[in-house]
Amino acid sequence: MTESQTGSGKHVVIVGGGFAGLHCARKLAAADPDVRITLIDKNNYQQFQPLLYQVATALLSPSNIAFNLRSVLMNHPRVDVKLGEVVSVDLSTHTVRTSHGHQYQGDFLVLAAGSQPNFFGTPGAVEHTYPLYSLHDAELLRSRILAMLESADANHALIDKGALNFVIVGAGPTGTEMAGAFADILDSWKERKAVHKAYKDLPLDRAQVFLVDAGHAVLGAFSEAAQRYAARMLTQRGVQIRLGTTVTEVGSEHVTLSDGTRIPTHTVIWAGGLQASSMSKSLGFKLGHGGRIDVQPDLTVPGQTGVYALGDFANIAGKDGRPLPQLASVAEQSGKWCAQNIVRDLGGKPRKAFEYLDKGIMAMIGRNAAVAEVGERRHELEGAIAFAAWLGVHAALLTSTIAKVEAFIEWAWWYFGGTRDDVVLDRTEELKVDWNQDTEAMASAAPSQSAGKAG
């Protein structure tokens, strides 16, 4: 089926309804009511990735961080949402085709398909790790964590086989926030005995959280002071940090590190790197670092008329000429900027080079602990004030008002010591682990220091 152009105005096809695509659609619809927009996404919702780890650790529910695209765009009659995974792109005709065979052609084409995990060819990582990049990933990981608790509760001997060992690969913001959240939850369960009530005799003090990174600092993109603070906070909360260490192999029941350490575990969380989403491979175009498109300063794709690439799907140069990081704020601003440039194209005016307004970076390390570097001058905050800033900024970024209110209620509940004991294990397949294949891990695992040297 080929979708044809019926409206009076120009037609813009946007692939990807994340931060970049959604903001592009909204801005364009508001700026030029004659333009017809088709937004295609493989999901019918926008997912708020910065809070995925809170879904994985049951602090927030999926509905707090995922927003139906049709509802979000309901007030824009010229924006139509199509559910479909784009599998091929013809840059010269601005035509995309979905896996169901539907084709969409526009006068303009906007590529905003985001990222996917990069496993860097690590053996076993694709098969045995839990990436944290989508709502589906977060829900699966939450089920896995619960499954491990249930398994260990039913048979304490499984703790020696790594049932309560959680290994996080990558100490950037995602891995660090995940490690902090884990440590917080285990801590509150231990201290407040909430889980001791639910799981009467599960020895949670034997749970271990490892944070592994090839680099030599936690939160590599932050200042040295922030890195030291984050490492100190995580260590105080019981996280075992392994820096300068790569994961060389992941198995179904263990992970092996470059220093030879073998950690028995059934939950390896991959926060180790990103690359452009797989759609980039269908472009027949020379891609840049991370499989992304090196766009021109005005966000257009070199050599292609009327084609833009945005957000995580593009390498967008900053003021210093180096690519801007893969951040929600870069994606959002590039989406809005692209809309303005399309309006300029339509009005026969010259496009403008993208100017990124750097509001800073922040990361949550746990209750009352966060780091923030505010503005281009990177004014540093840490501790409770950064924690409060983090809550405010992330709530403000959420797409709907109800989500903002609900998130604040959940965070307040958490802050004042409430735990989520009511999380259900709705994916019982996560319980299906062949615990008997792992005799080696069992032999090498000591109760509280189960990361043993191989060989």
Ligand SMILES: Cc1cc2nc3c(=O)[nH]c(=O)nc-3n(C[C@H](O)[C@H](O)[C@H](O)COP(=O)(O)OP(=O)(O)OC[C@H]3O[C@@H](n4cnc5c(N)ncnc54)[C@H](O)[C@@H]3O)c2cc1C
């Ligand atoms: C766990 C995690 C934590 C993060 N934390 C922060 C943070 O604290 N602060 C911050 O600023 N940034 C953070 N980021 C980065 C931020 O989320 C991204 O930079 C941002 O989401 C990029 O927006 P985007 O629109 O380019 O891509 P996305 O938001 O990924 O949107 C891409 C969209 O394209 C769709 N899509 C992909 N392929 C196809 C296809 N073939 N066909 C149709 N649709 C497709 C996807 O379904 C998705 O909806 C985090 C990212 C992750 C993964």
